[in-house]
Amino acid sequence: MTTKINDLRSALDYLRTIPGQLVETNVEADPRAEISGIYRYVGAKGTVKRPTRLGPAMIFNNVKGHPGAKVAIGVLSSRARVGHLLGCEPEKLGFLLKDSVSTPIAPVVVSADQAPCQEVVHLATEEGFDIRKLIPAPTNTEEDAGPYVTMGLCYGTDPETGDTDITIHRLCLQGKDEISMYFVPGRHLDVFRQKYEKAGKPMPISISIGVDPAIEIAACFEPPTTPLGFNELSIAGSIRGEGVQMVQCKTINEKAIARAEYVIEGELLPDVRVREDQNSNTGKAMPEFPGYTGAMKPAIPLIKVKAVTHRRDPIMQSCIGPSEEHVNMAGIPTEASILGMTEKALPGNVKNVYAHCSGGGKYMAVIQFVKKAPPDEGRQRQAALLAFSAFSELKHVILVDDDVDLFDTDDVLWALNTRFQGDVDVITIPGVRCHPLDPSQSPEFSPSIRDVGISCKTIFDCTVPFGLKEHFQRSKFKEVDPAKWVPELFKK
Incomplete structure (x- = not known):
């Protein structure tokens, strides 16, 4: 692959050059249930409700209630597409990720004028500030607890060691400046959060949305392959051959991904919990990767938003939950982890x-x-x-x-x-x-x-x-080059 991919925009531009990998629509679509409902048919596959299919990524250029913004969905919902975006044969992606863990390249910090994610800044102190209007986060089904950021790269720092971590979490927009955050037990960011909470202090956290697909894949590694203190951004750096660019946030003492489309800056408040479905009262959260809608959590941590920054004409990136997209983000790092351990033993x-x-x-x-x-x-x-x-x-x-x-x-x-x-x-x-x-x-x-x-x-x-191996030999067919007879099916 000769095209340089270092953010979502360059990734989408590259997909436009490959037939069948990206479609766009200018027809207005409602982020409440409609966008995900449409993509279920277009290309979600995975564990989502049938009928579905494996298809192209999709960009919605006309999002109801959000003039100027776009929503991209399904960017990673095909293993072949992930291979295109990471410059690797689909069957070898696990090996690529395994090798990248062994050759990490640390992220680098750039100045604000080199960070497209801060081209436009909205401070929570401004009159009329409302994250629900600023960010076209989809509500995946009509019974969801609310709009969810499903592809938000959450970045935080251990207050004792200075170690950093980046992961993707379930983030529900609860109010004009509040986001609930669900932690699966054992996640490293939750370890950091508990340390802040024990000290009675808020934890600074940045949420970067719409980034280089290599970052999204790398962020899904888990222990023991990436133990506490291992920054998964260095895996993405290894994939691309250069460090991921980070920038200092505007309102909190934390960094964010410099080439993201959106960045939410906020603080996890100590000893504050909210009911996840407080606005919908459905008893449900959102569709999760096993194919079922997750139950709402009665008391989960809350982020107080301090600012939202974004690029001009930003692109919101989303995932519908139970889809091939989740399979690739979670599954390829899983393969890499298993390959790494079994190769040693x-x-x-x-x-x-x-x-x-x-x-x-x-x-x-x-x-x-x-x-x-x-x-x-x-x-x-x-x-x-x-x-x-x-x-x-x-x-x-x-x-x-x-x-x-x-x-x-x-x-x-x-x-x-x-x-x-x-x-x-x-x-x-x-x-x-x-x-x-x-x-x-x-x-x-x-x-x-x-x-x-x-x-x-x-x-x-x-x-x-x-x-017994000799008794289980598959039938041996003659080896031929089928392109001689049906070249249209076997183009080199």
Whole structure:
């Protein structure tokens, strides 16, 4: 890839040069339920309600109630598109991310005049200030708790060590200068927040919206691959070959991504909690990656907004939640984490890993394992155990041989049907903490579950025993170049 991508705009410009990767509409669309409702049909795929399809990213140029603003959605909702944007073959993205973790390039600070995100500044002290009017954040369904920032890169600093962290969180616009923030237990920014709260101090936090896709992917890494104190922005720097540009915020002692479309500057208030659905009273939050609408949280932290800065003619970036977009953002770092750990322990055995779309990039991994000699028998199950260690929110691992296309669900199910016996090839590990948004993880669902969020992790070993490999050879077809007969289907 020769095009330099360092922000959302350059990413969209690049997609415009690739047929079928981006569509735009000038027809007015309402950010309340309509934008996400439209994109569900256009290109969401993933775990979203059917019917849906894998399609292009989309830009809405005429957003109701927000003259001059645009909304981009689905930028990362295709693995092939992620490959285009990161300059990598789709099948090798996990390896690219794994290598980038090992070769980090730290972010750099630039001056305000070099930061497009501060071209326009709105201070919360100004008359008429209202984030709901300034930011065209979609309400994904009609029963959502409110408008949500779903692609906000939240950046904060540990008050004791000075370490920084960036992650994506569920952010609901609650009022003219208030945003609720839901933390999944264990997130590093929540560790920082708790330290501030214990000291009775507000925590400065910046939220950058509409950034280089490399940053959005990198921000989704989790421990142990990126432990507390590891700045995931350095992974994005490695992908691009230069440090991510940061700028000092206008109203708080924190930095933000300099080339973002929007930046929200605010403070997490100590000992202040709000009910997430206080404005809708629906009992629900928003659609989440497993395909269900998350329940509202009765008491979550609150951000007091100090300012909103943005580019001229800004582009809001959004994600509808249960979609292929979440699969790619969460799943590719998951693959990288598993590859990194298995390569160290079992060098040469794991050929590739796919964090399957049906698990939202988090719940299920398919591991392609190579058995080269008799002692490799059994190591495939060790690889599965390593995968659970590499990514704690993983629930299911499917092991397949290296002749199975792990990105083709039909081929994986073929292995399940012809190389698997349930009485000997299912390995269960009950009573393990997993991800809290899986609705089946409750004592009501299974008496073996003691608390919400605990799960039975399961390995499905669909590999052929080494001693029987010669009896499981796929039919051998003649190797030909099909382009000779149907060149229109096999263009180089």
